[in-house]
Amino acid sequence: MMSGFNLYKYSSPATFYALAGRLIPWFYGAAALLGAAGLYVSFFLAPTDFQQSEAYRIIFIHVPAAWMSMFIYIVMAGWAALGLAFNTRLSFMMASALAPTGAMLTFVSLWTGALWGKPTWGAWWVWDARLTSELILFFLYLGFMALQAAIDDPRRADRAGALIALVGVVNVPIIYFSVKWWNTLHQGASVSLTKAPSMAAVMLAGMLVMALAVWMYAIAAALSRVRCIILERERNSQWVAQMLEAEE
Amino acid sequence: MNAISALLRRELTLAMRRRGDVLTVLFFFVIVASLFPLGVGPEPKLLRLMGGGVVWVAALLAAMLSLGRLFAADYADGTLEQLILTPTPPVAWITGKILAHWLVSGVPLILMAPVLGIQFGLSGAELAVLMSSLLLGTPVLSLIGAIGAALTLGLRGGGVLVSLLVLPLYIPVLIFGAGAVDGAISGLGSEAHLSLLGGILILAFMLTPWAVAAALRISIE
Amino acid sequence: MNAISALLRRELTLAMRRRGDVLTVLFFFVIVASLFPLGVGPEPKLLRLMGGGVVWVAALLAAMLSLGRLFAADYADGTLEQLILTPTPPVAWITGKILAHWLVSGVPLILMAPVLGIQFGLSGAELAVLMSSLLLGTPVLSLIGAIGAALTLGLRGGGVLVSLLVLPLYIPVLIFGAGAVDGAISGLGSEAHLSLLGGILILAFMLTPWAVAAALRISIE
Amino acid sequence: MLEGKDLTCVRGERTLFSHLDFVLREGELLLVQGANGSGKTSLLRMACGLLAPEFGEISWRGEKIGAARETYHAEMIYFGHAPAVKEDLSAFENLDLACRLAGAPAGRDDVKGALGHLGLGHCLDLPAKSLSQGQRRRVALARLLLTRARLWILDEPLTALDQAALQLVQSLLGEHLSKGGMVMLTTHQPVAIPGVEPKTVQLC
């Protein structure tokens, strides 16, 4: 009676739930190891910068967070597009699961940037193009989450969220270039980090390791969250009942 | 007294259950304040001069948009009639509701204001003045706004209409609030402005609940 | 084609019957723009520098508030379902509705803008640039806003929510619009900004009706 | 005793009724009847004091209800078209708060008992938005079990209720009347309360 495709569609969150459960510890583990390595590089291998002294060490959390905040938005929009195209519930759930982590990392990059700006530029905040677009990215995340929170019907919440994520991703380049242009027309504060050539390699390595750690963490967090969402959505289904009974 | 504290608890519980609505107003405040530098340009000196005014205008607009929550839900589901029919004097529970509204939509603005102030390059002392002016001013916004909210209950186009009724009444608060911050920036001092704001607050606190009670009676007929 | 022109006529007739709503948005625009001189102080040089930005921010906020009218009434009384069930392709009538919305809520802003510009001390040529930037920019506000309006149909707290969704997307329009005016004031020229605005308009005109159609389908389920 | 004298009601531009009199004494049931739009709800809201009559006056124990507001409201309970149930609060919280706000807080067990009596025992803690229309009205009706008000003004309390709940409400009414309470009621459904002959007001 049920076609193979339907069966696949129904069972997919169930299998994914179990799969995610098995993967999560590994990603957390990888995040912890990479994080430890990254912190070691940041604080012990990377030498002191002769201009900024120790303040520049913020780069090791700031840049990875900034990279990941943008990357996660793109991944989120990708899942949203998949969901809209193929009507797979799991894709929508992945998109919703990524948003809070992405917003958190955006906030981290704003926060660390501000803390870096005070000693280097003498101001917590300037209306520089890059800063402004990161701020707008934060608003885009918040809009996505607020819209989903306001809709009670999960099906509508999924689709509406997916659409706004896609609209946002089309707009992000436009926003980025407009902000850039806006800023360079006036004289803005110029960000330039002076670094000795020998330092560059260590710094790059540190940032890359930290970025990988953040990446692993983001995957782990998103998978944990998607498991919660699956459980909430599928709580009426057979497999959840069976799973809960098996646990007892 | 018991009824009022029950009402306050209820309002705060409801706000917690609907956290999204509260946060949305807060972020509206942040976004509107951030629009200005984008419109006006990133010049730090110019922005510093505008800072107080912009944060205040954003607070005005956010307060105005949050008025929709004050009575509309209670009106729609019949709770408002029930409140009117309690033995508690209307002025008492109306004050309670306005207080709850301020706690939920005014206080977060005050707490968020320094962040915005920093974006405009305000210094520590100026931020303190900004926060005190908001502390004295936002309750007035809730009080005056309640009159508009009560009068437009159930009317179509309520959102825009309420802004038309309420914004002109907000202007004194804006002038003294932003004036306090300007005074701090220019070194002229801000006590005068702040004490005027305090005066308006006391006046509004004593008068508006009566006006709101009258407005609610009219709207509920 | 016939259906679209009937729709346009209907929208304009309705707007005429509900003149109050149209005027309210216009007054909101005027009030918000006038709040700034009050908040920031009367310094003419400062005001002139801010002028373009402030008028544009006020236009953004007014456009945002007027979005409530775009689909909400049709959704509530069932007309929206009937429109979706007509043989006319959705993109066609959606474009028609957005056009009507712009005529009713964007064009009055453009016509009112010079009055506000004068308040900020803008000169004749600068006013012309302000108006052209609004002419190119306000349709984009209606187009992008329609997506937000369609997505938030029937949601509680819709008004504030739509602002959170839509304001960040409005930022490029704000930047180029206000940039054009600034360019005129500073003598750097405003052609580049205006042509970028034109580009955004074309892009938005081609893409957003599809997104709105998708959003309406989602919301109407 | 609730008494209305020479009442006229104008809504919009239409006069719904004029020169209407009624008296409601202890132990009596007053049934307000009429077609849709004839002004039943308007009359009940007048009796509550929510709507001012165009002419005429309403008095409670001989005092005008506008003047005796506090005592009147303490002795009266109104049940309108809207159930006054908050979607975000649970059934328990809704009822508990309604009692507190009315100035007559009830104990936890009483509240639970009232809800259980109305068949809501198993969904005390669900937010009301996941209750069906009928269940929400039951939450509102549970107030009648806890109130000590003498005068009940009920606007179509029977809509959206199934047979069992209907019986329950009727027996509640009977009990209240037999204890000397007063009830003013509108409904489009037939009501039969043993041993009570309702007075009627006919609007048209």
Next chain:
Amino acid sequence: MLEGKDLTCVRGERTLFSHLDFVLREGELLLVQGANGSGKTSLLRMACGLLAPEFGEISWRGEKIGAARETYHAEMIYFGHAPAVKEDLSAFENLDLACRLAGAPAGRDDVKGALGHLGLGHCLDLPAKSLSQGQRRRVALARLLLTRARLWILDEPLTALDQAALQLVQSLLGEHLSKGGMVMLTTHQPVAIPGVEPKTVQLC
């Protein structure tokens, strides 16, 4: 021919029905029955294409309704819970515009005739907001007199109507069916159309 196969409907987190099949052929009346909240409206909206089924598909003359959107909508008329009557337009303007938007403009006299037929002849030019609930629904129903659609999907068209209007609608339905039209209908009231044996779909 309208055909639904293996339909499943999920609203919120509840599955309202699953594996539902129906076929509606020329000259047939399909009555969708069930209690409040059982999913009748949802099924009708699926049949219109307003709501996508969770599984299963609906086809019109053998083509999926999603693919054949334009031809399907040109041959179908839907009448939902909301009457789609604009309060600020007059009865005449409302009906006239509804026809134009549906791509089948009707002459002035036809529109007036239809409204007159439904007993609205004397209030053609009043704005709809001053019409009563029942009169508004009549304005909406007048579309059935002017449409050339083969398939009528009607969601509780009989509510708020008085006896005369009820007869009129039933005779309209009979006429449409006898000309080979198709009708999909929900109602809580009894319908009797002479010479027509309705098929039923029972939801629960």
Next chain:
Amino acid sequence: MNWQTWSEFIHMGGYALYVWGSFGVTALLIAGEIVLLGAHRRKALTLARRTVQYGKAERL
């Protein structure tokens, strides 16, 4: 090795507030998110358990 003593490490060349403010808040946020995820999971599980029990009760 950049640091001779712990206090030097903590002091961060005078930028302790900024550096530890960055790393510390980030750590707090991550820890907070993990705690919230745990709470979310517990909530989802109790919800699911309750739903399953309801379902059983209804079937009986």
